[in-house]
Amino acid sequence: MSALPESRSAVAGSSIEPDLTHRRMFGPAPALRPFAESTVFDRVGGQATVDRLVDSLYDRFEADGVLRPLFGRDLSTQRKRQKLFFAEWLGGPPRYSESAWGALYHQHEDLPITRAVAERWLGHLRGALTDTVPGEDDATLIAERAQAVALALVNHEGPAPSAGRGPGTSRHRSEHIASCGVGARTLKRAVVAARRGKVDELATIIVEVPDVVERPAFAARLLQDATLAGRVEVVEWLIGRGVDLNRPAPLHVSLIGASFELVFFVTPLCAARMTRRSEMSTYLLGRGAREDIFTSAFLGDLALVRQLLAERPSLAQVSDPATDVLTITPIHHAVGGDQLPTLRVLLDHTTEPIRTGARALRAAAARGNRAMVGLLLEHGADAHAVGAGRWVLDPEIAPRLAASGASACLGISGEESGDWVRISCTGNKGRKDDPMYVAALLRYGARVDQRYNGATPLHYAVKAGFVQTIHVLLEHGADRDALDDRGRTPFDWLGQAAKSVDRAAVRDALKTGPRPR
Numbered sequence: 001m002s003a004l005p006e007s008r009s010a011v012a013g014s015s016i017e018p019d020l021t022h023r024r025m026f027g028p029a030p031a032l033r034p035f036a037e038s039t040v041f042d043r044v045g046g047q048a049t050v051d052r053l054v055d056s057l058y059d060r061f062e063a064d065g066v067l068r069p070l071f072g073r074d075l076s077t078q079r080k081r082q083k084l085f086f087a088e089w090l091g092g093p094p095r096y097s098e099s100a101w102g103a104l105y106h107q108h109e110d111l112p113i114t115r116a117v118a119e120r121w122l123g124h125l126r127g128a129l130t131d132t133v134p135g136e137d138d139a140t141l142i143a144e145r146a147q148a149v150a151l152a153l154v155n156h157e158g159p160a161p162s163a164g165r166g167p168g169t170s171r172h173r174s175e176h177i178a179s180c181g182v183g184a185r186t187l188k189r190a191v192v193a194a195r196r197g198k199v200d201e202l203a204t205i206i207v208e209v210p211d212v213v214e215r216p217a218f219a220a221r222l223l224q225d226a227t228l229a230g231r232v233e234v235v236e237w238l239i240g241r242g243v244d245l246n247r248p249a250p251l252h253v254s255l256i257g258a259s260f261e262l263v264f265f266v267t268p269l270c271a272a273r274m275t276r277r278s279e280m281s282t283y284l285l286g287r288g289a290r291e292d293i294f295t296s297a298f299l300g301d302l303a304l305v306r307q308l309l310a311e312r313p314s315l316a317q318v319s320d321p322a323t324d325v326l327t328i329t330p331i332h333h334a335v336g337g338d339q340l341p342t343l344r345v346l347l348d349h350t351t352e353p354i355r356t357g358a359r360a361l362r363a364a365a366a367r368g369n370r371a372m373v374g375l376l377l378e379h380g381a382d383a384h385a386v387g388a389g390r391w392v393l394d395p396e397i398a399p400r401l402a403a404s405g406a407s408a409c410l411g412i413s414g415e416e417s418g419d420w421v422r423i424s425c426t427g428n429k430g431r432k433d434d435p436m437y438v439a440a441l442l443r444y445g446a447r448v449d450q451r452y453n454g455a456t457p458l459h460y461a462v463k464a465g466f467v468q469t470i471h472v473l474l475e476h477g478a479d480r481d482a483l484d485d486r487g488r489t490p491f492d493w494l495g496q497a498a499k500s501v502d503r504a505a506v507r508d509a510l511k512t513g514p515r516p517r
Helices: 046-062 076-089 095-099 104-108 115-132 136-152 184-196 199-208 216-228 232-240 268-274 278-286 293-299 302-311 313-317 330-336 340-348 357-367 370-378 397-403 419-424 435-443 457-464 467-475 490-496 503-512
Strands: none
Touching: 046 076, 046 115, 076 095, 095 357, 115 136, 184 199, 184 216, 199 232, 216 232, 216 268, 232 278, 268 278, 268 293, 293 302, 293 330, 293 340, 302 313, 302 340, 313 330, 313 340, 330 340, 330 357, 340 370, 357 370, 357 397, 370 397, 419 435, 419 457, 435 467, 457 467, 457 490, 467 503, 490 503
């Protein structure tokens, strides 16, 4: 991301107050982080109590015929995520913010959450609190604060889901539009029309499915795509239909990197400036577009960053209202924009350790920005939850992160994980045999006996046909006869390999590959 082509002082008509309410995805925002500075997490018994609380809560969901259809088929992964969420929400370690994809609003926006559904959820939470939290006052306080959040998620006035719904029935609140599944086709059609400047086509879609512009998250997505494509006529039409020109939307992962997927929000004005669309910027400013600390940090507008921080230094690490319970700050936006001078200014205005610094480190390391990685570490960014990545190949970044606690055997939640297998030993997403990468991961903490979805790295390398990776794994002690969770060996996995895999070469590598060093 290059520096802003024009200085902030040269642009007239912008609002530069430090207020950030225009970035909220909720309406009248509830106290989404009521325990951020409290001792409740430690007082109730820390992670052990949180784990019991979530297990008790999800046991209730499993048995509830009304709520159960709102969840995915397998609740085990969600249980793990919710243990991180509740720990952070109650004032514990920010491991949820370090690893979550998508804010609370976006994760629930598609679900048909009526007030009755919210109350039913709260009833289960109160029961779980009674079972697991030792102090009655603490249990009552947690339930009261959770009620504000649960009711803020209410988004549907229709009937609640019925018990015993068939497995093929959609769990989305609209049969016509959703962010995933069949309903996503409508949104895709609208996005394509917006990008191509097809106002008439977009208008027809909206007549058919008004939710395209009536639901804020979808409307913000359309406005962002039209802005990035330079379609002033579409932007003007959307704003005329009541779409909020200051509401941010997540920037696509291809533009910001995997570290910030679904948690990096930019306003239409920011989108226009990042693509140097001066006509679009002028139009948006004339209609009341607002500046903010996140936009100026991402674009490297040092003059505005300094001005805002002079008025309110706490903005350096303010949490983005767009990500509600997740902690994403201007520091993350400076990293996302590759703005080293801006990052220095932000860090000069804060004395506390960087909040959710592992995510910022992960992004800086993925860019190979050695100076930025060093600066973040110097200011207290925690490297433990950086997770596995190609940083292991950088001769300067890798040893520095490792010395600070990063390890390829840890996941982005800071817990031991075999996630490194997915990014190096599978053929998914067009990945190729990369033995140097695998060797570097093993050098920086990954282990050949770690498991990913019930199987070893060798199982996945065999299926992918990665002969050179098979040699590296065997050299580091991989077990040729290891069994996956279904009792199958790596050789058995060869039967699942694609037709393009050289089976003879894989069999030869398994039989004659190097022995452990």
